[in-house]
Amino acid sequence: MTVTPQTLNSIIDNIVHCTPVVDMHTHLYPPAFGPLLQWGIDDLLTYHYLVAEGIRTAPMPLDRFWSLTKKEQAGYVWEHLFLRRAPISEACRGVVTCLQAVGIDPRERSLDAIRSFYQGLNREEYVETVFTKANVKYAVMTNDPFDPAERQAWEKAPLNHPRFHAALRMDPLLMNWETSVSLLRDMGYEVNHDLNDKSQGEIRRFLEKWTDRMKPRYLAVSLTPDFLYPDDSLRTRVLDACILPFARERNLPFALMIGVRRQINPALKLAGDGVGRAELSGLIQLCLQHPGNRFLVTLLSRENQHELCVIARKFPNLMPFGCWWFLNNPSLIEEITRQRIEMLGWSFIPQHSDARVLDQLLYKWPHFRRILVRILIEKYTDLVRSGWNVTEEEIRRDAARLLSDNFESFVP
Ligand code: HDL
Ligand code: ZN
Numbered sequence: 001m002t003v004t005p006q007t008l009n010s011i012i013d014n015i016v017h018c019t020p021v022v023d024m025h026t027h028l029y030p031p032a033f034g035p036l037l038q039w040g041i042d043d044l045l046t047y048h049y050l051v052a053e054g055i056r057t058a059p060m061p062l063d064r065f066w067s068l069t070k071k072e073q074a075g076y077v078w079e080h081l082f083l084r085r086a087p088i089s090e091a092c093r094g095v096v097t098c099l100q101a102v103g104i105d106p107r108e109r110s111l112d113a114i115r116s117f118y119q120g121l122n123r124e125e126y127v128e129t130v131f132t133k134a135n136v137k138y139a140v141m142t143n144d145p146f147d148p149a150e151r152q153a154w155e156k157a158p159l160n161h162p163r164f165h166a167a168l169r170m171d172p173l174l175m176n177w178e179t180s181v182s183l184l185r186d187m188g189y190e191v192n193h194d195l196n197d198k199s200q201g202e203i204r205r206f207l208e209k210w211t212d213r214m215k216p217r218y219l220a221v222s223l224t225p226d227f228l229y230p231d232d233s234l235r236t237r238v239l240d241a242c243i244l245p246f247a248r249e250r251n252l253p254f255a256l257m258i259g260v261r262r263q264i265n266p267a268l269k270l271a272g273d274g275v276g277r278a279e280l281s282g283l284i285q286l287c288l289q290h291p292g293n294r295f296l297v298t299l300l301s302r303e304n305q306h307e308l309c310v311i312a313r314k315f316p317n318l319m320p321f322g323c324w325w326f327l328n329n330p331s332l333i334e335e336i337t338r339q340r341i342e343m344l345g346w347s348f349i350p351q352h353s354d355a356r357v358l359d360q361l362l363y364k365w366p367h368f369r370r371i372l373v374r375i376l377i378e379k380y381t382d383l384v385r386s387g388w389n390v391t392e393e394e395i396r397r398d399a400a401r402l403l404s405d406n407f408e409s410f411v412p
Contacts, residue, residue, distance in 0.1 A: 025352035030161035045074035048271035094363035220255035225276030259300030287315035321349035
C-alpha cells in the first residue's frame with residue numbers, strides 16, 4: 001500500500017519499533033555462564049561509563065573508590081549523578097529508561113527500594129523479558145579464550161541458548177604477541193617468539209579448537225589507531241599466515257574495531273581507555289589484498305566516519321557497523337547514520353549495543369530506534385518529495401535490512 005506524507009511518520013515509527021534487531025556486538029553472556037552475566041541496578045550503576053562520569057563529580061580518590069563494594073560504588077554513582085544532579089548524560093538517561101521499562105516509578109529515589117524489585121526476579125526469566133521488551137532477536141557476545149573466566153565457562157557448559165551467539169575475540173594474538181606466547185604455552189600450544197612454521201601451525205590449532213567449541217559468527221579484534229598493514233610486524237605475519245586464511249576456509253568474517261587508545265588513564269581500569277583518529281591505509285590494503293575475506297568494520301573516532309563510508313563504497317567485502325562506544329550518543333548517531341544512508345544507501349549495519357549489562361538492551365535499542373525513526377522519516381519524505389512512491393512493504397523490507405538482514409546475509 002502506497003504511503004502518503006500524512007501516514008508516513010506513523011508507519012515508519014511502527015515499523016522501526018516492531019522490527020526485531022540482531023545485536024551484533026555485546027559483552028553479554030547467557031545465565032549458564034554464571035557471574036559473567038551482569039544484570040540489575042548495581043551492575044547498571046557501576047557500568048564503566050558511569051564510573052568515569054561519577055568520578056568527575058566528587059572528590060573521592062580512585063583507590064578509595066575501588067576499595068568500595070559494588071553496592072557502595074553504585075550508591076556513590078546514584079548519589080552524585082542521579083540525586084545531586086539530573087541524570088542528563090546518555091549513560092545516566094539510559095539507567096532511567098531501564099527503570100521505566102520494568103515499571104519502576106521514575107519518582108522513586110530510594111536505591112534500596114529499587115534494588116528490592118531486582119531481588120525478586122528469576123534471572124533466566126528476566127533474560128527472556130529483556131530480550132522480548134527490547135525486541136532483540138539475539139545478541140552476539142565477545143568471547144575471549146585468553147580470559148581465564150571465559151575459558152572456564154566454556155569448559156563447564158557449551159553454549160546452548162538461542163538468544164546468545166558467540167564471536168571469537170583475539171586481541172592478545174594481534175596486539176601483544178609477546179604476552180600471547182606465554183598464555184598460549186600455558187594452554188598447551190607449542191609457540192615461540194619468532195613465529196616459525198611450528199608456531200603458525202599451533203596458532204591455527206588454537207583457532208580450530210575455539211572455533212569448533214564456540215561456533216562463532218565472526219572473528220574479532222580491537223586495534224589501536226596506529227594499526228598499519230602490511231608492515232614488518234609479527235601482527236602482519238599472524239594475519240597473513242594464520243587468521244585471514246583460516247577465516248576464508250571457515251567462511252568467517254573478521255570484525256576490525258579500530259581506534260582505541262587503551263588505558264590512557266590506567267587508574268580508571270575498564271573506564272581508562274581513550275580514542276584516537278585511525279590511519280586507514282591498513283584497512284584499505286586488507287580489503288584490497290584479501291577480496292576473499294569479509295570485514296566487519298567499526299571505527300571509534302568521529303573523524304574517521306566519513307572516510308569509512310568512502311572506503312566502504314570501494315570494497316563490497318567491507319561492512320561498516322555501529323556507532324561504537326564514545327560515538328553511541330544521539331548527536332553522533334544522527335550525524336553518522338545520515339552520512340551512511342546518503343553514501344551507502346541500505347548497505348551498512350547502523351548499530352550494535354555493546355551492552356555489558358543485560359538491562360542495557362532496554363535503553364540502548366529504544367534510544368537508537370527513536371533516532372532511526374527521525375532519520376528515516378526525513379529520508380523517505382525527501383524521496384517522496386522527489387517523486388518516488390513508497391509502500392509500507394518496502395519500508396518494512398528496508399528497515400529489516402538495517403536491523404537484522406544485512407548482518408545475517410554478510411555473516412552466514
Ligand atoms: O573492545 C570493545 O569491545 C569495547 O567495546 C570495550 O569493551 C569498551 O570497554 C566498551 O565497553 N565499550 O562500550
Ligand atoms: Zn565492545
